[in-house]
Amino acid sequence: MDKLIYTAMTSGKHTLAQMDTVTHNLANISTDGFKSQLDSFRAVPVVSNDLPTQTFVVDATVGTNFTAGAIHPTDRALDIAIKGQGWIAVEDANGKEAYTRGGSLQVNQNGLLQTQRGLNVLGESGTITLPPDENVTFSKDGTVSTIPVGNKVANGTIIGRLKLVNPPENTLVRGDDGLFRTKDNVPAEIDGTVQVASGAIEDSNVNSVESLVSMINLARNFDMHVKLLTSAQNNDEKASTVLNLA
Known part of the structure; x- marks a missing residue:
């Protein structure tokens, strides 16, 4: 159960960080010569003496799109x-x-x-x-x-x-x-x-359409992580009920 909670929690946290990046880009869509920021996250296995069955999410290095604007x-x-x-x-x-x-x-x-x-x-x-x-x-x-x-x-x-x-x-x-x-x-x-x-x-090189689509996708991803946490809580409550009956 802790695997699901930890993975969903860390992924949701970094999804919010990505949303901050996209929001920052959209806020600078009219800033002369602005270069949009790039952000991504990836799953990394937890290193321990046990089998590598757990993963956590980390932000990749925030980069910059150096493409020239119009x-x-x-x-x-x-x-x-x-x-x-x-x-x-x-x-x-x-x-x-x-x-x-x-x-x-x-x-x-x-x-x-x-x-x-x-x-x-x-x-x-x-x-x-x-x-x-x-x-x-x-x-x-x-x-x-x-x-x-x-x-x-x-x-x-x-x-x-x-x-x-x-x-x-x-x-x-x-x-x-x-x-x-x-x-x-x-x-x-x-x-x-x-x-x-x-x-x-x-002009700024921020693509407004691409950024808005990315914002929608990130919002859906975050909602999915919240639902996973809710499911983990429900499963934990049911498991506790079963154990109490034993």
């Missing part, structure tokens, strides 16, 4: 999207280097180029500061240039170049803040092959 034009000068593979380097809340695909940028009151969350965007030689009252343009290699407002003749002034990187996906880990970092916390090297599209944004 790119849609916005015609906003400060919007950029990574074309293909690659990342935009930013400075996280602790001043460390991190990576994002969210390319909706802004300029703060001090002229610093930042993400919409207020994180400084990194260039190849540090943060990028833009002069006031000038239009900003991004070339496909990440070069940042400015042109005085109203001046359509003057050549652009190069301010710097975005730090664009493309470390192997298996070396990246997602933080609680949604940013990615290298597992060894060593800043990734600049990759000159990474290209950006200006005036565009990359």
